[in-house]
Every structure is written in C-alpha cells, then in structure tokens.
Amino acid sequence: MRRCFLSLLPLLLLACSEKNSDSSNGGDASADITIVLNGAAPGNVLLVGQYMDQQYRMDSARVETDGTVRFQRDVPYEPGYYFAFFTDQTTVPLLLDQDQTFTLRANRQQPVGSMGVEGSIDNQLLYESLQYERTIAQPLAAMNQLLGTMQPEQPEYAQLLDARDRVLSDLNAFYEKQYGENPNAFYTAYQRAAQNPPVQDLRKADGSRDKSAQVAAYRKNFWDGVDFSDERLLRTPAVANKLRRYITELTPQRADSVTAAADHLLSRVLDENEFYRFFANYITLQYQPGTSALMDGEAVYVHMIQNYYTRERAFWTDSMTVFGLLDQADMMAHSLVGQPGPNLKVPGLDGKTKEIYGETKPYVVVYIYNPECDHCIEETPKLLDWYRQNRSRAAVYAIALDTDDAKWRSFVDRFGLGDWTNVYDPTNQAVFKTYFVDHTPEIYLLDGDRTIIAKNLAPDELNAAITGAEG
Numbered sequence: 001m002r003r004c005f006l007s008l009l010p011l012l013l014l015a016c017s018e019k020n021s022d023s024s025n026g027g028d029a030s031a032d033i034t035i036v037l038n039g040a041a042p043g044n045v046l047l048v049g050q051y052m053d054q055q056y057r058m059d060s061a062r063v064e065t066d067g068t069v070r071f072q073r074d075v076p077y078e079p080g081y082y083f084a085f086f087t088d089q090t091t092v093p094l095l096l097d098q099d100q101t102f103t104l105r106a107n108r109q110q111p112v113g114s115m116g117v118e119g120s121i122d123n124q125l126l127y128e129s130l131q132y133e134r135t136i137a138q139p140l141a142a143m144n145q146l147l148g149t150m151q152p153e154q155p156e157y158a159q160l161l162d163a164r165d166r167v168l169s170d171l172n173a174f175y176e177k178q179y180g181e182n183p184n185a186f187y188t189a190y191q192r193a194a195q196n197p198p199v200q201d202l203r204k205a206d207g208s209r210d211k212s213a214q215v216a217a218y219r220k221n222f223w224d225g226v227d228f229s230d231e232r233l234l235r236t237p238a239v240a241n242k243l244r245r246y247i248t249e250l251t252p253q254r255a256d257s258v259t260a261a262a263d264h265l266l267s268r269v270l271d272e273n274e275f276y277r278f279f280a281n282y283i284t285l286q287y288q289p290g291t292s293a294l295m296d297g298e299a300v301y302v303h304m305i306q307n308y309y310t311r312e313r314a315f316w317t318d319s320m321t322v323f324g325l326l327d328q329a330d331m332m333a334h335s336l337v338g339q340p341g342p343n344l345k346v347p348g349l350d351g352k353t354k355e356i357y358g359e360t361k362p363y364v365v366v367y368i369y370n371p372e373c374d375h376c377i378e379e380t381p382k383l384l385d386w387y388r389q390n391r392s393r394a395a396v397y398a399i400a401l402d403t404d405d406a407k408w409r410s411f412v413d414r415f416g417l418g419d420w421t422n423v424y425d426p427t428n429q430a431v432f433k434t435y436f437v438d439h440t441p442e443i444y445l446l447d448g449d450r451t452i453i454a455k456n457l458a459p460d461e462l463n464a465a466i467t468g469a470e471g
C-alpha cells in the first residue's frame with residue numbers, strides 16, 4: 001500500500017512544476033538586462049526565477065571586470081520576480097514584465113540602499129519600497145520585541161502599540177501612493193498581492209480587543225489583494241508565501257478547519273486554471289499520509305482528492321493517475337477520525353475468528369504491525385507497558401501484516417503478548433479498505449461506541465487521547 005501511494009504523488013508535483021522555464025511570453029521584444037554592481041566578485045551570476053513554490057535557474061552570465069553583468073536573449077523572459085545571484089551570495093532582486101531592457105546600478109556592500117534604476121518603472125518602484133522598508137525595519141523590530149515583554153494592561157503597552165501602528169499606517173500610505181500613481185504597473189499587482197491586510201481594531205462589549213474576531217477578519221481578508229486572473233503572480237514569491245501562511249499558520253491545524261479553508265480558497269479560483277492547480281496540489285501534498293503532523297491528515301487528503309482531483313477538474317494529469325488517486329483516497333476514507341471503526345474478523349492464535357466488536361473494554365487499541373519491522377520491535381514493548389497499566393479500560397487488538405504464521409507466533413511469544421487479541425490474515429484481505437496503513441506500526445484508538453477517536457499515535461500518546469475524548 002505504501003509503495004502504491006508514493007508512486008502516484010510525484011506525478012502531481014511534476015505536473016505542478018514542469019512548466020518550461022525556457023518558454024517566452026509570446027512578445028516580440030528581446031531581453032537586455034544590465035546589472036552594474038561595483039565591487040562584484042568575479043564569476044558566473046545566476047538569474048533565478050520562481051514558478052509557484054519552486055525556484056529554478058533561468059539563465060547565467062559572467063561578471064565583467066567593472067562589475068557589469070548582462071543578461072541578453074532574443075525572446076523575453078516570462079514576467080515574474082527574479083533575482084541575480086552572485087558568487088559571494090549577494091542577491092539583486094528584479095521584476096520583469098513586457099519591457100525587459102533596463103539597467104540597475106549599485107554597490108556590492110549595499111545593493112538595495114544604493115540601487116539606481118534606469119528604464120524600468122517596475123524596478124524603480126520595487127527599490128523605492130525596499131529602501132523605505134529598510135528605514136523602518138529596525139525600529140519596527142525593536143517595538144515588536146518590546147511589546148512581547150509587556151502586559152496589555154500596562155499604560156506603556158498601549159502607547160507603544162499606537163506608535164507601532166502609526167509606523168505601519170505610514171507604510172501602507174506609502175504603498176497606496178505608489179499604487180495610485182502607477183495603477184497598471186506589474187509592481188502594483190505584485191506588491192498588492194504580497195501585502196497582508198491590516199489588523200482591524202475590533203473590540204468586545206467591555207472595550208477590550210477581540211482577538212478572535214480580529215483573527216477571523218484577518219483570515220477572511222487575507223487574499224483580497226491578489227488578482228487571481230493575473231498568472232504573472234505565480235512567478236513571484238507572493239502567492240506561494242501567502243498560501244503557505246494561510247494554510248499552515250492562519251488556519252487551525254484540525255482536519256475540519258483545513259478542509260474548510262481549502263474549500264473557501266479553491267472556490268475563488270475554480271475558473272483560474274493555474275491558480276487552481278497550484279492550490280489543489282499544494283494543499284493535497286501538505287497533508288498526504290506520512291508527511292503531516294496533523295492527527296488525521298488523511299481526512300484532508302481524502303477531501304482534496306475526492307473533491308478536486310476528479311476527471312473533470314484535474315486537467316493537468318492523465319485519467320489513469322486520477323483513477324489511482326481516487327482509489328487510494330477511497331481506501332483511506334474508511335478509517336478517518338469520527339467514523340465507526342471497521343469491525344475486523346480475523347483468525348486468532350487458536351484458529352477461531354476474533355472480532356474487534358467482540359472486545360468488551362471501554363476502549364480498543366487497534367495495533368497493526370509487521371514482526372520484522374524495526375520500529376514495531378521498538379514500539380511493541382512500550383505498548384505492552386501501557387496496556388498493563390490500563391488493562392481495566394482498554395483491550396489491544398493486534399493484527400500482523402506481510403508476514404507468515406511462524407514469524408507471527410514467534411513475535412507474540414517473544415514479547416509475551418498473550419493477553420492481547422492477536423490475529424493474522426495471510427492474505428491481508430481483512431484490512432483491505434478498512435484501516436489505512438501507510439507505515440507500521442499503526443495505532444488506532446476506538447471508544448465505547450467503537451468510533452475512531454484517534455489515530456497515528458505513539459503508545460505514550462494514548463492516555464492524552466483518552467483524556468481528550470472523556471473531556
């Protein structure tokens with residue numbers, strides 16, 4: 001099962017990132033970009049671009065003795081955010097749109113602060129903003145650090161908070177002035193997309209800040225600056241950074257919260273193919289089994305596959321891959337948290353059928369292992385110790401996979417597991433489309449109603465899972 005699962009997903013990642021980096025944007029203009037960096041180290045300079053969440057080498061050129069680097073070609077580069085990477089780790093960011101003939105001049109010691117731009121309004125605006133941000137970066141960081149050491153009840157806290165908010169307000173006013181004077185510039189689309197929404201001053205009835213309402217409003221407005229019809233933004237870090245933060249930081253890491261956030265976001269890009277592909281792939285891969293710390297990451301994965309990888313919607317991949325993914329998701333869908341635990345019926349040591357639902361203790365630990373798995377050999381004694389301390393309230397239903405009868409019985413004898421319900425199905429059919437296993441050992445916890453209340457557990461996490469279930 002694990003090998004099948006892992007053989008399918010790389011195709012999705014490849015489909016997401018194999019956009020031809022040498023393709024042009026279809027224009028007639030050529031590219032002639034000159035960077036003069038006084039004091040630049042000799043050697044090759046890389047022009048690095050970005051597509052979705054992948055960076056790639058776009059081009060290279062040599063530094064002349066006077067610090068000049070020139071990137072030239074007959075067709076323009078794809079519009080997007082790039083940076084020139086020098087051998088001494090100096091980086092020079094730049095924005096490329098239709099007109100790609102311009103010059104950047106700076107000193108190596110302070111490439112941002114000393115930058116001058118000739119012939120590119122996008123890069124002029126970019127460096128104006130970078131230079132402004134440099135002037136406020138240190139005082140803003142100092143204020144944030146000091147706020148972290150103070151209590152909201154202190155009078156100084158409110159004063160410092162207001163001072164910080166004024167700095168941020170001035171920064172937003174600076175951006176808005178740039179936008180208003182250059183509404184059609186690529187820089188404006190990029191910077192709007194990159195910016196976070198302001199934190200609204202929302203209050204409770206008693207006048208105190210309503211942090212929950214602030215977070216909810218912030219999350220709701222998080223994507224307002226992104227024009228989903230502008231595919232140039234996918235070649236900048238703005239969208240990838242925003243997506244990562246939205247899903248992994250602003251969204252509570254519970255399966256229901258993540259799926260709700262994913263549905264909200266994808267509903268906004270159903271007609272924007274490239275954004276749809278990126279968002280669907282990114283979220284799905286974040287929660288594929290074996291990679292997510294979320295207890296029931298499979299619930300997110302199953303939701304994404306079943307809703308967004310249909311034959312009608314997964315336009316970027318072939319029908320056989322879609323079929324395989326949907327089949328895999330169907331296998332996982334039978335053992336998600338909150339669902340009834342499948343009632344396995346498997347022969348035990350005495351040859352008689354043993355059922356999970358035949359257990360009488362308030363909780364059942366379904367333990368799925370392989371007798372030769374190193375991690376299983378390590379974890380089994382830990383689970384046995386836990387069981388001995390909790391035998392009055394929990395039973396262990398242990399099923400061996402991918403082994404033979406002799407090795408199974410030897411494992412049970414070696415570790416003294418006679419008080420468990422030990423079962424083995426040589427065909428593995430008993431667990432097919434029941435309890436999903438992407439690695440061994442796997443632990444599922446069932447409550448008195450035999451509902452799955454936790455999964456992907458280590459033995460030392462069982463007590464906390466039971467305590468959480470009991471409220």
